[in-house]
Amino acid sequence: MHNTEWLQGSGLAADERGVVCDTFCRVLDTQGQAIEGIFVAGDVARWPQHLCDGDLIAVEHWGNAVDQARNAAHNMLSATVNYQEYKHIPSFWSSQFGINIKSAGLPNLGDEVMVTQGSVEQYRFVAAYGRQGRVIGAVTFDQGRWLEAYNTLIETGATYPPQFSAPDQPVDMQSQKAGFPAVVQHA
CATH class of the missing domain: 3.50.50.60 (FAD/NAD(P)-binding domain)
Structure with missing residues (x-):
């Protein structure tokens, strides 16, 4: 407000x-x-x-x-x-519980998300967010060195899911619906 x-x-x-x-x-x-x-x-x-x-x-x-x-x-x-157009790519960083978290783009507006690098289990990964078939955001957990590459994908409107081969790419990359899972009510 x-x-x-x-x-x-x-x-x-x-x-x-x-x-x-x-x-x-x-x-x-x-x-x-x-x-x-x-x-x-x-x-x-x-x-x-x-x-x-x-x-x-x-x-x-x-x-x-x-x-x-x-x-x-x-x-x-x-x-x-x-005049110059304002075409800012939002970004932020934070350290939480010893983990460095960095974000670029607008992951909150993504309709799909996929872990593209690293391991969620080890709290060291990159998640790419897509919206209407384009990369719109990325969030890194202790993988900040990759954020600039994802920022370029966001700036250029690269297709989602991103197509590249990373050495730490998960074996079974699966895109899924972005957002919070539904709350399950138990009787």
Whole structure:
């Protein structure tokens, strides 16, 4: 929830989910038209993400805030013909219980997932996420050195499942539906 109530009645496309902008970080009006000279960046910005067919997303992570602010500043200082589209690939990392976890893309929007490298049992693996036949995200557990290769697959819209031979590739790679398993109720 964002503190945008002060924008109510301004004519800007803003609500509790954030301020809507185009791929150049220009704020949109309530009719969906870009307003020249008004830009937005950071947690409050919702923009059409190229990885998910232009659906609006907001990424509440400092890496996105820095990159988007840089992109918005460039466009503020440039002639319209020199604007740069914001095509950020979200990423994060965390260490949990001695395991380094890294992510790229939008795995939360994947409709399929597959362990493509390593071993889940050893807590050292890479999982690739697909959406509508394209690689949309990857999560690594103590396998961060591979993330850049998966980031390239995401950026280029590579087909899912990814086609490559890795030395630590599981023998029976199986794609499965992404998401949380259904809760089984016992009587």
